Amino acid sequence: MLVAKIAFALTASAVVAGTYVCHQGFVRVDQDDFQGNHVHVWIPAVIVPVAMRVVPKRELQEAAAQAAPWLPALRAFTKGLEKYPTVELVDVRDSSDHISIRTQDGTLLISADRPGKRVRVTCPLGLLQSVSETLAANAPGI
Amino acid sequence: MAAHRQFRTLQSSVLVTSLYGAALLLLPFPGMAQTSAQSSSAATPAPQNVSSGSSERWLHVRVNNGESKDETVRVNVPLELAEKVLPSIDRDRLHGGKIKVDDIDCHGVDVRAILDAVRSSKDGEFVTIQDKSSDVRVAKQNAYIYVHVIDKNGSKKSHVEVKVPLKVVDALLSGAKDELDISAGLRALAAQGDTELVSVKDNDSTVRVWLDSKNLSD
Numbered sequence: 001m002l003v004a005k006i007a008f009a010l011t012a013s014a015v016v017a018g019t020y021v022c023h024q025g026f027v028r029v030d031q032d033d034f035q036g037n038h039v040h041v042w043i044p045a046v047i048v049p050v051a052m053r054v055v056p057k058r059e060l061q062e063a064a065a066q067a068a069p070w071l072p073a074l075r076a077f078t079k080g081l082e083k084y085p086t087v088e089l090v091d092v093r094d095s096s097d098h099i100s101i102r103t104q105d106g107t108l109l110i111s112a113d114r115p116g117k118r119v120r121v122t123c124p125l126g127l128l129q130s131v132s133e134t135l136a137a138n139a140p141g142i
Numbered sequence: 143m144a145a146h147r148q149f150r151t152l153q154s155s156v157l158v159t160s161l162y163g164a165a166l167l168l169l170p171f172p173g174m175a176q177t178s179a180q181s182s183s184a185a186t187p188a189p190q191n192v193s194s195g196s197s198e199r200w201l202h203v204r205v206n207n208g209e210s211k212d213e214t215v216r217v218n219v220p221l222e223l224a225e226k227v228l229p230s231i232d233r234d235r236l237h238g239g240k241i242k243v244d245d246i247d248c249h250g251v252d253v254r255a256i257l258d259a260v261r262s263s264k265d266g267e268f269v270t271i272q273d274k275s276s277d278v279r280v281a282k283q284n285a286y287i288y289v290h291v292i293d294k295n296g297s298k299k300s301h302v303e304v305k306v307p308l309k310v311v312d313a314l315l316s317g318a319k320d321e322l323d324i325s326a327g328l329r330a331l332a333a334q335g336d337t338e339l340v341s342v343k344d345n346d347s348t349v350r351v352w353l354d355s356k357n358l359s360d
Contacts, residue, residue: 091217
């Protein structure tokens with residue numbers, strides 16, 4: 001009976017943890033070309049802020065210094081976009097290429113298609129805001 | 143008795159976990175949304191919600207090019223978002239939502255002085271040019287500045303119409319003498335009703351820039 005209870009507790013915890021991770025969304029980078037090269041990176045959004053806390057301070061400051069000129073704009077952009085969870089911002093297409101930037105259900109989606117190549121990047125807006133705030137906190141003079 | 147107590151404990155644990163899981167499942171799943179968004183973006187990039195709050199103002203840019211209209215540019219910018227982002231950009235000539243115009247090369251033309259002169263003058267037609275190749279008309283009427291150009295060169299006839307609210311011009315000129323206050327211009331633009339600002343039409347392409355309260359250009 002004890003083993004059953006432990007197993008149940010572990011399963012329930014896993015289900016709850018899995019549900020929470022899914023709820024927070026994923027950062028996804030998918031790149032496919034028709035020569036057979038495929039890159040698919042899925043990172044649960046929930047682990048990114050945690051990972052940023054364990055990154056060495058010096059590395060974080062270096063990254064923040066590089067991004068510093070654009071951090072205020074990024075923060076304003078991500079904070080402002082919270083009001084627009086589902087919207088098409090930019091869509092450019094011609095006979096061969098198609099580029100799209102939009103939000104859907106609180107996620108920023110960037111897609112680029114050209115003959116033989118396809119790139120998709122998705123990132124929850126809340127995560128972008130959290131990352132930009134963490135970088136701003138580590139950037140000198142911001 | 144002990145077995146019965148254990149069963150009751152297990153039963154209540156299952157109930158609590160189920161309720162918690164159900165509550166989480168009822169919340170929207172961004173992760174799942176991404177998956178559906180990805181599959182839909184490959185086909186048609188069409189966000190679902192079309193209308194927005196009456197106070198929200200959107201600037202739309204639409205370019206159609208090519209006879210088959212297979213080259214398109216669609217840009218939809220919420221003015222409130224632009225108002226927030228612009229002051230935070232501090233690059234080149236753009237600082238705090240204002241752009242320095244003193245060193246912009248306009249072939250010796252003082253853009254600010256011209257705008258100021260037009261703003262303070264009475265309604266009327268300022269420029270009228272009519273010749274074989276083109277008709278040009280610049281006028282001020284009902285608190286708008288209008289620019290109409292008809293290019294009659296060759297077989298390709300093109301029409302350009304630009305309509306700028308004077309309040310936007312006032313707002314642009316509200317800063318220091320050597321700068322245009324873009325943020326103030328956007329705020330003034332946001333206060334305008336639905337209006338078409340720029341329209342360019344020729345045989346090959348159309349360009350439209352307009353303002354409304356919808357978040358989609360179509």
